[in-house]
Amino acid sequence: MTAIRAIVTDIEGTTSSISFVKDVLFPYARKRLPAYVETHGDQPALQHWLHEAAKEAGLIEATRQEVVELLLRWIDEDRKSTALKALQGMIWKDGYEQGEYRAHMYPEVAGRLQAWRGEGLHLYVYSSGSVPAQKLFFGYSEAGDLSPLFAGYFDTETGPKREAESYRRIAEAIGERPEHVLFLSDVVEELDAARTAGLQTAWLLRPPLELPAAPRHPAHASFDTIQP
Numbered sequence: 001m002t003a004i005r006a007i008v009t010d011i012e013g014t015t016s017s018i019s020f021v022k023d024v025l026f027p028y029a030r031k032r033l034p035a036y037v038e039t040h041g042d043q044p045a046l047q048h049w050l051h052e053a054a055k056e057a058g059l060i061e062a063t064r065q066e067v068v069e070l071l072l073r074w075i076d077e078d079r080k081s082t083a084l085k086a087l088q089g090m091i092w093k094d095g096y097e098q099g100e101y102r103a104h105m106y107p108e109v110a111g112r113l114q115a116w117r118g119e120g121l122h123l124y125v126y127s128s129g130s131v132p133a134q135k136l137f138f139g140y141s142e143a144g145d146l147s148p149l150f151a152g153y154f155d156t157e158t159g160p161k162r163e164a165e166s167y168r169r170i171a172e173a174i175g176e177r178p179e180h181v182l183f184l185s186d187v188v189e190e191l192d193a194a195r196t197a198g199l200q201t202a203w204l205l206r207p208p209l210e211l212p213a214a215p216r217h218p219a220h221a222s223f224d225t226i227q228p
């Protein structure tokens with residue numbers, strides 16, 4: 001087995017529960033999106049991402065109201081749109097700062113990340129959530145501020161998570177040959193793409209999911225059994 005020098009981790013379903021994202025973060029953003037667009041409408045970043053969302057949907061001359069309705073639909077569909085994720089991140093910031101929630105972490109995650117970092121491994125995040133949203137997520141986690149553990153963050157501006165080219169770009173950006181990088185995820189299509197790019201993989205199947213008898217990727221119920 002080639003030595004691992006860097007670990008790139010997914011968030012939802014890997015470090016943290018799917019239900020925290022779906023039942024806490026998504027409803028928070030959904031409820032506040034219309035008012036947020038209304039009150040922050042003059043901000044260039046907000047205007048940029050509203051425009052990108054409309055472009056993605058092929059809406060040429062959409063009203064702001066139509067774009068907001070589109071985004072609400074996308075939240076309900078859990079669409080992994082870069083524009084939607086950027087806008088969600090902007091709204092979640094208030095919730096974290098006002099102490100409305102803290103990001104869920106599976107119990108062993110913080111300790112394992114600290115141990116791997118202590119062993120000299122470099123840690124990165126690759127999630128569909130925007131980079132600012134990822135920084136908030138680990139900055140305001142149930143296990144405290146974990147952001148100092150990470151050397152960098154990647155989102156879908158690097159590329160879609162199910163395409164091998166995205167993982168090649170990440171390996172190049174962090175200055176490692178792909179075989180020295182371990183990617184952690186709960187989504188097998190993401191792991192397939194990472195493996196195609198030459199990365200090593202670990203498949204997180206959190207209880208009550210069961211580990212398959214012959215998994216396509218090394219399978220783990222928690223970070224505790226991963227030995228990089």
Ligand SMILES: CSCCC(=O)C(=O)COP(=O)(O)O
Binds near residue numbers: 133
């Ligand atoms: C980074 S915060 C919220 C996570 C999110 O919006 C999301 O879509 C998570 O997707 P992942 O790629 O981490 O499974």
Ligand SMILES: [Mg+2]
Binds near residue numbers: 010011012185
């Ligand atoms: Mg995931």
